Amino acid sequence: xxxxxxxxxxxxxxxxxxxxxxxxxxxxxxxxxxxxxxxxxxxxxxxxxxxxxxxxxxxxxxxxxxxxxxxxxxxxxxxxxxxxxxxxxxxxxxxxxxxxxxxxxxxxxxxxxxxxxxxxxxxxxxxxxxxxxxxxxxxxxxxxxxxxxxxxxxxxxxxxxxxxxxxxxxxxxxxxxxxxxxxxxxxxxxxxxxxxxxxxxxxxxxxxxxxxxxxxxxxxxxxxxxxxxxxxxxxxxxxxxxxxxxxxxxxxxxxxxxxxxxxxxxxxxxxxxxxxxxxxxxxxxxxxxxxxxxxxxxxxxxxxxxxxxxxxxxxxxxxxxxxxxxxxxxxxxxxxxxxxxxxxxxxxxxxxxxxxxxxxxxxxxxxxxxxxxxxxxxxxxxxxxxxxxxxxxxxxxxxxxxxxxxxxxxxxxxxxxxxxxxxxxxxxxxxxxxxxxxxxxxxxxxxxxxxxxxxxxxxxxxxxxxxxxxxxxxxxxxxxxxxxxxxxxxxxxxxxxxxxxxxxxxxxxxxxxxxxxxxxxxxxxxxxxxxxxxxxxxxxxxxxxxxxxxxxxxxxxxxxxxxxxxxxxxxxxxxxxxxxxxxxxxxxxxxxxxxxxxxxxxxxxxxxxxxxxxxxxxxxxxxxxxxxxxxxxxxxxxxxxxxxxxxxxxxxxxxxxxxxxxxxxxxxxxxxxxxxxxxxxxxxxxxxxxxxxxxxxxxxxxxxxxxxxxxxxxxxxxxxxxxxxxxxxxxxxxxxxxxxxxxxx
Numbered sequence: 001x002x003x004x005x006x007x008x009x010x011x012x013x014x015x016x017x018x019x020x021x022x023x024x025x026x027x028x029x030x031x032x033x034x035x036x037x038x039x040x041x042x043x044x045x046x047x048x049x050x051x052x053x054x055x056x057x058x059x060x061x062x063x064x065x066x067x068x069x070x071x072x073x074x075x076x077x078x079x080x081x082x083x084x085x086x087x088x089x090x091x092x093x094x095x096x097x098x099x100x101x102x103x104x105x106x107x108x109x110x111x112x113x114x115x116x117x118x119x120x121x122x123x124x125x126x127x128x129x130x131x132x133x134x135x136x137x138x139x140x141x142x143x144x145x146x147x148x149x150x151x152x153x154x155x156x157x158x159x160x161x162x163x164x165x166x167x168x169x170x171x172x173x174x175x176x177x178x179x180x181x182x183x184x185x186x187x188x189x190x191x192x193x194x195x196x197x198x199x200x201x202x203x204x205x206x207x208x209x210x211x212x213x214x215x216x217x218x219x220x221x222x223x224x225x226x227x228x229x230x231x232x233x234x235x236x237x238x239x240x241x242x243x244x245x246x247x248x249x250x251x252x253x254x255x256x257x258x259x260x261x262x263x264x265x266x267x268x269x270x271x272x273x274x275x276x277x278x279x280x281x282x283x284x285x286x287x288x289x290x291x292x293x294x295x296x297x298x299x300x301x302x303x304x305x306x307x308x309x310x311x312x313x314x315x316x317x318x319x320x321x322x323x324x325x326x327x328x329x330x331x332x333x334x335x336x337x338x339x340x341x342x343x344x345x346x347x348x349x350x351x352x353x354x355x356x357x358x359x360x361x362x363x364x365x366x367x368x369x370x371x372x373x374x375x376x377x378x379x380x381x382x383x384x385x386x387x388x389x390x391x392x393x394x395x396x397x398x399x400x401x402x403x404x405x406x407x408x409x410x411x412x413x414x415x416x417x418x419x420x421x422x423x424x425x426x427x428x429x430x431x432x433x434x435x436x437x438x439x440x441x442x443x444x445x446x447x448x449x450x451x452x453x454x455x456x457x458x459x460x461x462x463x464x465x466x467x468x469x470x471x472x473x474x475x476x477x478x479x480x481x482x483x484x485x486x487x488x489x490x491x492x493x494x495x496x497x498x499x500x501x502x503x504x505x506x507x508x509x510x511x512x513x514x515x516x517x518x519x520x521x522x523x524x525x526x527x528x529x530x531x532x533x534x535x536x537x538x539x540x541x542x543x544x545x546x547x548x549x550x551x552x553x554x555x556x557x558x559x560x561x562x563x564x565x566x567x568x569x570x571x572x573x574x575x576x577x578x579x580x581x582x583x584x585x586x587x588x589x590x591x592x593x594x595x596x597x598x599x600x601x602x603x604x605x606x607x608x609x610x611x612x613x614x615x616x617x618x619x620x621x622x623x624x625x626x627x628x629x630x631x632x633x634x635x636x637x638x639x640x641x642x643x644x645x646x647x648x649x650x651x652x653x654x655x656x657x658x659x660x661x662x663x664x665x666x667x668x669x670x671x672x673x674x675x676x677x678x679x680x681x682x683x684x685x686x687x688x689x690x691x692x693x694x695x696x697x698x699x700x701x702x703x704x705x706x707x708x709x710x711x712x713x714x715x716x717x718x719x720x721x722x723x724x725x726x727x728x729x730x731x732x733x734x735x736x737x738x739x740x741x742x743x744x745x
Contacts, residue, residue: 055586055598055610057641060386060628062102065356065373065637068330072113072120073323076705077137079120080328080336081110082355084617084635086122088138092703094326095338095351098714100707101138104636107593107618112160113319119143119183121167123160129169131183136684139708143183153191159201166225168208172197175208177225189226194218200277204243207231209264211238217250219264232263242279244286247304251276251290267304271295273311278319285344287327289317294329296344309345326350333357333375359632361405361454363413364625365433368392370413371638372406378415380435386628386640388667388676393435400429404453409462410479412438416455416464418446425449426466428481441481444472452509458499461518463506465494471506473518487516487523496538496579503563505546511535513548515563529566531556538579538621540587545569545604547587549577555589555597557605569605579621581629586610588629590619595639596631613641661687661732663739664711670742674717677702677728677739684708685732691716691741694725718743 066083073079078089078097084106089097108126115121120132120140128147132140146167147154157171165181166189173196177189198210198218208228210218217238219231237253252270262268271279275291286297286306294315297306315337319330322341329337338351357374364370369381369389377397382390396403400417407414415429424442431437443464451467462481464472470488474481487494487504492512498505502519503526511532516523535551541560550556554574559567576592585602595613617639621632624643631639663679681687688704699721702714716728726741 054644056644057596057598057611057613057629058644060640060642061389062104062636062640063371063381063389063638064099065359065371065376065379066109066635067332067357068318068336068355069332070110070113070319071321071328071330071336072115073321073328074115074120074134074137078321078323078328078336079113079115079122080330081113081122083358083637084109084124084633085637086110086113086140088140089336089353090138090703090705091323091326091328092701092705093351094340096715096717097328097336097338097351097353098703100703100712100714101710103140104617107635108156109635111158114160114162116162119180121160121162121180123157123169125156125158128154128157129160129167129178129186131180131186133183136708139710144180144186146178146180146186146188148186156197158197158199161201161203163203168201168203170194170198170201170210175201175210175220175228177222177228179225190228192220192228199238200240202241202243207243209241209243209248211241211250213237213239217241217264234263239290240276240279242281244281244299247299249279249286249288249306251279251288269304269306278317280320280322282322285341287320287322289315289320289329291316291318291332293317294320296341296347298344310347312347358634359638360403361621362623362630362632362638363406363408364623364630365408365411365413367626368433369630369638370395370406370408371632372403372415372417374402374404377403377417378406378413383626383628383640385667386626386642389640390668395431395435396429399437399440400427402449404451405455407455407457408433409457409476412479414455414457414462414481416443416453418449420449426453426464426472428455428462428464430479439480441474442483443474443481444469444486452493452495454495454497456497456499458501461499461504463497463499463504463518465497465506467495468493470494471497471504473504473523485521485523489514495536498539498541500541505539505541505560507536507539507548509534509536511551511553513539513546513558513566515560515566527560527563527566529558529568531558531568531571535577537577538581538590540580540582542582542587542601542604547580547582547601549580549589551576551578553577555580555587555599555607557607559605570607572599572607572609578619581622581624583624586624588622588624590622590631592618592620595619595633596622596629596641661685661730661735661737663728663730663737666728666739666741669740670744671718672744673719674715675741675743676713676715677741678711678713679730679737680711681707681709681732685734688731689714690729690731692727692729693721694727699726716741 070081080087086103088101112123120134131143160169167178176191179187196215198212200211202209208220214237217234221229240251242249247267249269278289280287284299293313294317296310316332317329325342335355336353339347341347356376360372362371367384369383371379378395380393396415403417405416413431426443428441430439446469454465462474473484493509496507504516504518506514512530515527532553538549544561546558546560548556555572557570578592579590581588587599587601589597598611600608617633619631623630665678687707689702691699723745728739730737
């Protein structure tokens with residue numbers, strides 16, 4: 001069926017009816033009066049034919065939910081890699097970064113960010129190097145990519161450094177030098193194969209140092225960017241490296257052995273803390289971070305022995321950047337921390353931007369979204385207004401080390417996760433919808449702490465998929481979960497589950513679909529079908545049909561009217577189908593490389609593609625409720641789209657941006673602690689957004705800078721402000737706009 005770039009119409013059946021009706025009228029016409037009536041009907045039907053029932057998606061918002069892994073800065077802007085998103089923050093207020101832009105559309109994490117003059121270099125794990133012009137540092141302009149075409153030598157990227165326009169980049173089994181003098185067309189200068197994938201790379205005085213994990217610390221001499229000569233490799237397990245003057249600093253996980261040969265000379269310093277990951281140097285001050293802490297060292301003059309002057313435990317730091325006297329720390333799933341380092345021996349924490357671990361799964365109860373977020377527990381959001389999701393609470397962080405799934409059953413919230421070091425390490429925690437803990441149910445003991453965890457309920461049962469560890473089947477007795485039987489299939493990694501009456505449907509990651517009878521005590525296998533080699537993701541039932549997100553096979557439709565004789569009856573191709581959600585006659589298919597596809601399934605086993613999002617991101621799960629869909633993206637958090645289904649003209653005009661700067665909304669309003677103020681600029685201009693109290697006193701300036709045209713959402717955190725009426729005022733050289741705010745504490 002033909003489609004436009006932004007929508008696909010469900011019009012065929014209507015148009016067929018119209019044309020048949022027209023033919024009937026023309027054939028049956030007898031008199032002049034009848035002919036006039038025919039013409040009127042024809043005109044009416046042609047008008048109706050110009051309309052169609054259209055399904056489309058309109059982006060409402062995105063919830064940032066991914067670890068911060070890389071960070072850099074320029075002017076009033078901090079660039080941060082949050083999963084696969086390049087987030088752009090204004091730091092007019094050093095203690096409270098404001099998100100003002102995002103670069104999306106990738107399918108991997110950001111590994112490194114470098115700012116060099118008016119160029120921004122960003123390294124994605126899969127896509128590689130992208131070069132941006134940041135003359136306008138709020139709106140980076142993509143200039144070029146490396147590699148510019150598909151090249152099997154570059155499967156994944158891990159680290160980079162830059163020197164005089166030459167980018168040295170490394171990854172799985174390679175080291176390369178790339179001339180980026182012409183940013184539009186980067187040129188590969190040299191390429192060498194390596195045994196592994198270095199974690200960090202540092203270029204210093206014609207030498208390249210590689211921290212390559214358990215492969216050791218490698219060094220190469222590079223008299224010019226087109227030549228590499230191997231110097232040697234120092235044994236050990238190395239996680240980071242940074243050369244400064246004649247000193248080499250590195251992170252090492254193992255202890256140095258007696259009489260171990262020092263390949264790179266005697267001026268070496270190993271950070272003593274666990275898993276060092278990043279080192280930055282400013283004058284004689286060394287900033288070092290690891291998976292467990294952040295530390296500051298001072299390097300005495302004419303010394304090669306850095307002295308520890310400050311250490312902060314429980315501050316995982318994957319990267320850091322110093323801007324003036326403020327250091328910004330990329331803290332993984334704990335977000336972005338801000339420290340004032342005027343006195344490096346006693347830094348002061350002045351702010352924190354909260355982010356979370358990668359989202360796994362979710363459920364929707366009324367106007368609330370519950371998200372299972374791994375190390376961050378379960379996050380509870382108010383989604384009454386999809387454009388402005390509000391974080392209400394965090395659940396199970398104090399009870400579970402890692403959370404896989406969250407589901408609702410009879411009004412309560414059930415959270416599936418794990419704890420380390422216990423006889424039973426998989427548990428289900430039960431909460432009321434308001435967040436009050438109710439009970440805990442032991443589930444199983446698993447050998448690995450991160451299997452695939454999926455949980456489903458019926459009136460009598462709760463089934464939990466534990467990946468290669470099988471399926472735990474528990475009895476559901478008035479909400480209490482009682483241990484029952486386990487289903488173990490050798491070599492099978494279970495994924496998604498459905499309970500329908502007395503039958504349990506289960507997918508596995510090898511493209512298989514299983515049916516078990518669970519009503520007669522010990523579960524028994526009654527049916528099985530294999531449809532692909534690497535599919536077996538999300539599944540859903542629609543009448544007698546099992547719809548499966550079948551990985552590379554796309555959408556598979558299986559006739560399950562006879563569970564003992566499952567039969568695949570249709571396939572709709574997709575890049576990599578990961579999950580499916582059914583809402584009436586509509587099926588939402590999350591596509592690992594194409595975000596989401598929408599199908600009309602009113603005439604199964606035939607399906608009709610009625611809409612698809614452009615190829616970007618990596619949606620692993622999709623949910624629909626209250627006229628919106630929620631896509632869990634492994635690299636960008638959670639996308640929220642409004643579903644538009646209405647009689648609309650096939651030709652639509654795009655709404656124009658307001659001619660004057662405007663404050664469009666403040667949400668929530670009234671508010672308790674934090675409000676989001678939205679405004680639009682029709683063109684680039686100097687802009688200042690301030691908040692005043694009822695007396696006209698300026699309470700805070702949220703932003704003051706030359707901003708490009710666009711829509712902005714800035715947050716005001718009113719922790720220290722009393723209840724009352726306030727006014728948000730947007731000022732430009734030629735305009736002024738105001739929005740009234742009501743703070744109630």
